[in-house]
Amino acid sequence: MIATTFQRYLGSRRATLLIISLAAITSFWVLDLNPLRLFSGNLTLTGDFLLSAFRPALEYQKPVEGAEPFLLTVISATLRTLRFALLAMSVAIPCGALLAFLSSTAWWPDIRRHKVLGWALRPLCIVSRAMMAFARSIHELIWGLLFITAMGLSTDAAIIAVAIPYSGILAKIYSEMFEEHSRKAQLALRAIGAGSVAAFLAGLLPRALPDLITYTFYRLECAVRTAAVFGFVGIETIGYRIKLASDEFHYREVWTYLYVLFALIVIIEWWSRALRKRMDT
DSSP, X not given: OHHHHHHHHHOHXXXXXXXXXXXXXXXXXXXTOOGGGGGSSOHHHHHHXXXXXXXXXXXXXXXXXXXXXXXXXXXXXXXXXXXXXHHHHHHXXXXXXXXXXXXXXXXXOOTTXXXXXXXXXXXXXXXXXXXXXXXXXXXXXXXXXXXXXXHOSOHHHHHHHHHHHHHHHHHHHHHHHHHHSOOHHHHHHHHTTOOHHHHIIIIIHHHHHHHHHHHHHHHHHHHHHHHHHHGGGTOSSHHHHHHHHHHTTOHHHHHHHHHHHHHHHHHHHHHHHHHHHHHHO
């Protein structure tokens, strides 16, 4: 009712902006937010942290006798982070693809002709979608705390914690891509006698594959970032090194790790674009 009144007198765009502004102001008031509090802390530490971005470390700020070279530590932490992400995705991708297939109607035969088969497929679809929703409804950090509590502080527990919600997320997106792509080639194959599954695999899947790969690479980026976050709970990824350096106020080392993490994301993005471009040509 309120939105309709605003649209009548202000137009849809102005009404939308006004509603968003009112919602933001209300949120600030309800949550008692005050931007000036950002400047009430230790400005010296904040300044040191920001200035350190222009002087990332190439060696330890306070060298420790017997420790491996700083750059080797950076490379080792980066490789552990990437391995964590790849292992989690290697579990999530096949699980997500299977759930996406089971929850999609894109490969179904004509249930008007095969009513009994339709009655059997509908419960399978409903159960698969419920599993997808449950898996992605719980954040990977919550799964992580649960599995680390049950299994102890280990990389295996963290990988399982990431793989579960990522399986649900991948399954949801894959399924939607199957449903949204054109089915002309699939229907043409069915018209000449191909089975429903064969027509799906040969007629629809190749058309959806570039989008599937692009989104999978995006989730790999997310897995890398999540791996870094798990470092703050003790898993030896690049986030673990960031936490140790930050606790010692070695901000130049922190920025080195951050820049390496940024470079890793850029490489994955470049890899995704190059592969997508090759598939489109």
